[in-house]
Amino acid sequence: MAPENWISTFRHGVHPDEHKEGTESLPIERVPFVESYILPLGQHIGAPSVPVVKPKDRVQRGQLIAKPGGFVSTALHSPVTGHVTALANRRNAMGDLVPCILLEADPYATQRFEPRAPVDWRALSSKEFVDQTQMAGLVGMGGAAFPSHVKYVPQEGKPVRFLVVNGCECEPYLTCDHRVMVERSDRVVRGIEILATKLGAEKTVIGVEQNKEDAIEVLQAAAAGAPVPVEVAALKVKYPQGSEKMLIDAVFKTEVPAGKLPLDVGMVVNNVATIAALADWFDHGRPLIDRVLTVSGPAVSRPANLQVPLGTPVRAVLEYCGGLKSETRQVVMGGPMMGSPLSSLDVPVVKGTSGLLAFTDADVFDGDTYTCVKCGRCLDACPNFLNPCMLAKLARAGRIESMDEFYASDCTFCGSCSWACPSGIPISQLIKVARSAMAQRKRKEVRQ
Amino acid sequence: MENILSSAGIMAGLGLLFGTVLALAYRFLRVPEDPRLEVIIDMLPGNNCGACGQPGCSAFAETLLDGGNLPSGCTVSNPEKIDEIAGFLGVDAGEQVKRVARLHCAGGLAQAKQVAAYSGFESCRAAAVTSGGGKGCSWGCLGLADCVRVCTFDALHMNTNGLPTVTTQKCTACGDCVEACPKDLFELLPMDQPLLVQCSIPLGGEEARALCTVACDACERCARYARPGLIEMKNNLPVIDYVHYEGPECPEATFRCPTGAIQWVVEDQFEDSEPANRGGHVERL
Numbered sequence: 214m215a216p217e218n219w220i221s222t223f224r225h226g227v228h229p230d231e232h233k234e235g236t237e238s239l240p241i242e243r244v245p246f247v248e249s250y251i252l253p254l255g256q257h258i259g260a261p262s263v264p265v266v267k268p269k270d271r272v273q274r275g276q277l278i279a280k281p282g283g284f285v286s287t288a289l290h291s292p293v294t295g296h297v298t299a300l301a302n303r304r305n306a307m308g309d310l311v312p313c314i315l316l317e318a319d320p321y322a323t324q325r326f327e328p329r330a331p332v333d334w335r336a337l338s339s340k341e342f343v344d345q346t347q348m349a350g351l352v353g354m355g356g357a358a359f360p361s362h363v364k365y366v367p368q369e370g371k372p373v374r375f376l377v378v379n380g381c382e383c384e385p386y387l388t389c390d391h392r393v394m395v396e397r398s399d400r401v402v403r404g405i406e407i408l409a410t411k412l413g414a415e416k417t418v419i420g421v422e423q424n425k426e427d428a429i430e431v432l433q434a435a436a437a438g439a440p441v442p443v444e445v446a447a448l449k450v451k452y453p454q455g456s457e458k459m460l461i462d463a464v465f466k467t468e469v470p471a472g473k474l475p476l477d478v479g480m481v482v483n484n485v486a487t488i489a490a491l492a493d494w495f496d497h498g499r500p501l502i503d504r505v506l507t508v509s510g511p512a513v514s515r516p517a518n519l520q521v522p523l524g525t526p527v528r529a530v531l532e533y534c535g536g537l538k539s540e541t542r543q544v545v546m547g548g549p550m551m552g553s554p555l556s557s558l559d560v561p562v563v564k565g566t567s568g569l570l571a572f573t574d575a576d577v578f579d580g581d582t583y584t585c586v587k588c589g590r591c592l593d594a595c596p597n598f599l600n601p602c603m604l605a606k607l608a609r610a611g612r613i614e615s616m617d618e619f620y621a622s623d624c625t626f627c628g629s630c631s632w633a634c635p636s637g638i639p640i641s642q643l644i645k646v647a648r649s650a651m652a653q654r655k656r657k658e659v660r661q
Numbered sequence: 662m663e664n665i666l667s668s669a670g671i672m673a674g675l676g677l678l679f680g681t682v683l684a685l686a687y688r689f690l691r692v693p694e695d696p697r698l699e700v701i702i703d704m705l706p707g708n709n710c711g712a713c714g715q716p717g718c719s720a721f722a723e724t725l726l727d728g729g730n731l732p733s734g735c736t737v738s739n740p741e742k743i744d745e746i747a748g749f750l751g752v753d754a755g756e757q758v759k760r761v762a763r764l765h766c767a768g769g770l771a772q773a774k775q776v777a778a779y780s781g782f783e784s785c786r787a788a789a790v791t792s793g794g795g796k797g798c799s800w801g802c803l804g805l806a807d808c809v810r811v812c813t814f815d816a817l818h819m820n821t822n823g824l825p826t827v828t829t830q831k832c833t834a835c836g837d838c839v840e841a842c843p844k845d846l847f848e849l850l851p852m853d854q855p856l857l858v859q860c861s862i863p864l865g866g867e868e869a870r871a872l873c874t875v876a877c878d879a880c881e882r883c884a885r886y887a888r889p890g891l892i893e894m895k896n897n898l899p900v901i902d903y904v905h906y907e908g909p910e911c912p913e914a915t916f917r918c919p920t921g922a923i924q925w926v927v928e929d930q931f932e933d934s935e936p937a938n939r940g941g942h943v944e945r946l
Binding site for chain 1: 789792794868
């Protein structure tokens with residue numbers, strides 16, 4: 214029997230320093246519009262969007278500029294009023310040159326978004342609802358950027374029992390979801406009302422980590438007045454609680470089997486920011502044209518939570534925050550655990566950018582790595598119950614075929630193992646590298 | 662006493678029985694093995710590199726005996742050994758053009774634009790998954806020597822310009838480096854056609870030139886000046902038809918290349934410590 218003060222969480226995981234104190238109480242600021250915007254066509258997982266504008270076209274803020282390129286794909290809208298300068302290749306955060314729509318803002322035009330009459334979402338059939346969310350350009354805004362509408366497709370024999378709203382924000386430094394929950398709790402609850410009704414969910418649970426007390430209070434107050442049953446679950450602070458499967462484990466004590474989706478256990482998981490954006494779309498016709506992100510880290514002059522139009526170059530966002538300190542060594546897009554370091558500051562903010570963190574020489578790990586001492590800390594850390602040190606050993610030896618026997622494909626690259634390793638072995642990166650080699654080999658086999 | 666005798670007797674009887682079965686099986690079920698097989702295996706290099714397309718030297722020797730391959734199918738062995746095998750078997754040695762691994766990139770430290778510094782463990786593949794490494798060009802050589810580490814014939818080393826150099830004499834065209842390169846830059850090419858495109862950028866014009874001084878900017882001059890049927894432009898890059906083109910070696914394609922992306926390479930690809938040639942200079946003609 215669980216003790217009285219028992220707090221829900223999942224098994225395994227790690228406790229990195231939170232570093233959230235610098236930004237968690239700062240209200241969301243809006244970044245002024247800049248001159249030019251870069252909008253990659255592939256900001257989400259799946260097929261890239263297909264442009265519907267051509268150079269020199271005039272666009273309004275919120276106007277559709279690229280339509281979905283397939284089912285697992287989503288729409289893209291102009292974040293500013295201005296004109297299209299070119300369709301060209303630009304560098305994205307992964308370092309690849311990818312096709313983008315380049316926009317220039319009109320400095321004399323109003324950037325006011327013209328709201329549309331609310332959609333009668335209750336009258337929509339489930340297919341129309343899915344199409345609508347696809348045209349809103351909604352993706353999972355926790356970082357993975359998976360097109361949200363795909364999760365809303367009803368599947369035969371798999372009814373949705375619970376809607377799980379992810380407000381964990383377990384990554385250190387990031388506070389953008391926290392601020393969204395505090396400042397826009399009405400939007401979150403409104404989004405829950407729409408989505409829970411359309412999916413036919415019995416109950417909605419908002420999972421929030423205990424370090425966000427004010428968010429829990431505000432959400433509880435807002436949930437009390439909601440027309441659908443909403444419960445706020447306070448969860449123990451632990452990384453990676455915000456991972457879909459870990460969150461389900463923490464809230465419901467249900468395990469999502471390997472290779473299966475939350476829908477297989479009757480659940481749909483969405484990030485709080487995504488839910489708020491969904492409410493904006495159905496109430497005001499406002500598509501996903503900006504997002505809230507956290508700029509933080511020891512090398513940032515003025516940390517902040519910002520509402521940034523999509524496509525704003527990282528350089529402009531950092532300049533708004535007073536620029537980088539001279540001893541800056543590394544700028545990371547996303548959280549420190551799963552984010553990716555940038556090779557250029559001219560990459561744009563995209564739908565999945567949850568944070569921009571800058572670190573100095575002192576913060577970046579440069580130390581030596583030692584041999585594995587088989588202490589087993591990575592096994593205790595891995596939330597997926599894998600054997601990370603074995604996988605790292607196989608990856609290093611180049612035996613990537615044998616890695617499948619140790620379930621390498623279940624790794625979510627949360628980085629808990631690397632964080633826990635006393636020998637400083639980049640376990641997560643080794644597994645990622647091996648997985649990339651595996652993918653390349655498969656691509657070659659398909660070609661032959 | 663009786664027990665001991667009877668058990669010994671049973672054992673001896675069983676031994677005799679099985680011995681007879683084995684002797685009969687050897688007499689009637691024997692598959693004669695060609696005595697030449699062992700000799701040929703001894704004559705082959707014994708690297709088991711797989712460059713001939715067989716899983717190893719003994720499998721290759723078997724195909725030699727049944728005529729599936731000619732001795733020159735082994736590209737690792739030297740010509741004298743090949744002739745010796747051909748003489749032993751009484752077959753034609755055949756003609757096999759030596760193939761070597763060639764790198765489709767010449768953007769070393771001196772040519773390609775660097776936009777950031779990668780720090781992490783030394784591996785091209787690791788750099789490639791970490792925001793694509795520090796190079797401006799997303800398709801070029803990352804210079805962290807994954808290919809050098811997998812080469813078991815000591816045919817690869819990094820030159821001072823940060824590019825892997827293939828020592829053609831040692832290269833056996835086993836294809837390990839082709840597998841290892843995360844950017845798919847290596848290709849096994851015949852040495853009798855020295856034309857080589859040393860770039861993989863699928864961009865054209867200014868975009869390509871901004872990334873690297875020896876980039877192919879897709880001006881198509883090489884395709885126009887080359888003999889018909891030799892070069893075709895595909896995806897903003899010249900593609901040389903090594904298989905179907907049967908004409909003489911022809912260096913015209915390199916004459917008018919403005920960046921030096923297409924080169925006439927007879928021996929090793931890069932002179933050590935020298936940056937790649939620029940401006941269509943033709944060497945050893």
